[in-house]
Amino acid sequence: MADMRLVVAGASGRMGQTLIRMIAETPGVVLAGAIERTGSPAIGQDAGRLAGLDANGVVVTDDPLSLLTSAEGIIDFTAPAATVELAALAAQMRIVHVIGTTGLSKEDFARLKAAARHAVIVQSGNMSLGVNLLAAVVKRVAKSLDADFDIEVLEMHHNRKVDAPSGTALMLGQAAAEGRGIDLDANADRVRDGHPGAREKGHIGFATLRGGTVVGEHSVIFAGENERLEFSHKAESRTMFARGALKAVLWGFGRKPGYYSMADVLGLGDF
Numbered sequence: 344m345a346d347m348r349l350v351v352a353g354a355s356g357r358m359g360q361t362l363i364r365m366i367a368e369t370p371g372v373v374l375a376g377a378i379e380r381t382g383s384p385a386i387g388q389d390a391g392r393l394a395g396l397d398a399n400g401v402v403v404t405d406d407p408l409s410l411l412t413s414a415e416g417i418i419d420f421t422a423p424a425a426t427v428e429l430a431a432l433a434a435q436m437r438i439v440h441v442i443g444t445t446g447l448s449k450e451d452f453a454r455l456k457a458a459a460r461h462a463v464i465v466q467s468g469n470m471s472l473g474v475n476l477l478a479a480v481v482k483r484v485a486k487s488l489d490a491d492f493d494i495e496v497l498e499m500h501h502n503r504k505v506d507a508p509s510g511t512a513l514m515l516g517q518a519a520a521e522g523r524g525i526d527l528d529a530n531a532d533r534v535r536d537g538h539p540g541a542r543e544k545g546h547i548g549f550a551t552l553r554g555g556t557v558v559g560e561h562s563v564i565f566a567g568e569n570e571r572l573e574f575s576h577k578a579e580s581r582t583m584f585a586r587g588a589l590k591a592v593l594w595g596f597g598r599k600p601g602y603y604s605m606a607d608v609l610g611l612g613d614f
């Protein structure tokens with residue numbers, strides 16, 4: 344069978360470069376195109392060189408339409424506005440769209456779900472096996488512990504990250520809310536400052552740290568009376584996010600259109 348032809352969006356970004364390197368060493372996939380923002384200094388450069396490899400003849404462009412007509416999948420770790428635009432194009436071409444971008448709004452999610460009527464979308468705030476397993480564990484633990492246990496989600500990332508709380512933190516908060524049978528939006532304390540008053544029983548709190556080159560660290564804390572459970576994941580490089588994204592795009596190839604998660608890809612739905 345021919346290799347699956349992939350386009351990488353955000354090609355000069357941290358994840359884009361990691362993906363280009365990983366595609367080069369993964370059987371069954373080939374880099375067919377690389378996209379960057381209009382005006383990016385990466386436009387016109389060789390994507391292999393950009394990622395620290397030998398030249399591969401794939402020139403970075405800001406014109407997704409022409410690339411997507413001859414591709415079977417797009418992997419997108421960019422920014423919310425770009426992702427929503429790319430989802431409409433991927434739906435037009437009926438190709439697999441793997442979305443790692445975080446910081447998406449409710450309106451963005453609604454647009455992605457509309458696009459998924461025509462294309463396979465796999466979206467996750469974290470593509471690693473470890474975090475998706477952690478989410479399953481958190482959901483299960485939250486089901487067993489009542490509101491006497493306060494749930495707090497703590498995350499730390501590098502100083503270049505632009506969204507908060509992280510996509511992963513929100514995903515873990517959502518898992519905890521589902522386990523407890525509550526609506527996250529109605530019960531989330533995303534920011535505390537000044538004099539917010541005593542902690543509201545049953546709420547799920549978020550705390551955000553930023554600094555240095557930390558790839559991504561997340562903890563979910565269940566704090567009860569005189570005892571505390573803590574579940575953590577520490578990412579040591581970006582390679583497992585890229586590996587997860589490639590697993591997702593191959594999984595999505597030939598599948599019927601729909602909105603899927605990494606839990607679907609990894610078979611963790613009924614964990």
Ligand SMILES: NC(=O)C1=CN([C@@H]2O[C@H](COP(=O)(O)OP(=O)(O)OC[C@H]3O[C@@H](n4cnc5c(N)ncnc54)[C@H](OP(=O)(O)O)[C@@H]3O)[C@@H](O)[C@H]2O)C=CC1
Nearest residue numbers: 353356357358379380420421425443444445468469470584
């Ligand atoms: N789900 C997961 O497992 C993971 C998700 N992420 C998420 O992925 C996203 C990217 O992260 P990271 O690689 O660290 O960020 P970077 O800022 O390093 O990379 C993003 C890239 O996308 C480019 N970009 C912006 N707009 C467009 C556009 N319209 N078309 C094409 N490219 C565009 C940016 O260009 P420019 O800089 O010129 O604006 C930049 O090169 C973030 O939302 C992050 O949270 C990250 C790691 C794992």
Ligand SMILES: O=C(O)C1=N[C@H](C(=O)O)C[C@H](O)C1
Nearest residue numbers: 445468504509510511558559
């Ligand atoms: O921006 C990042 O770097 C990361 N973003 C994702 C998130 O928002 O959770 C995943 C990972 O933690 C790295």
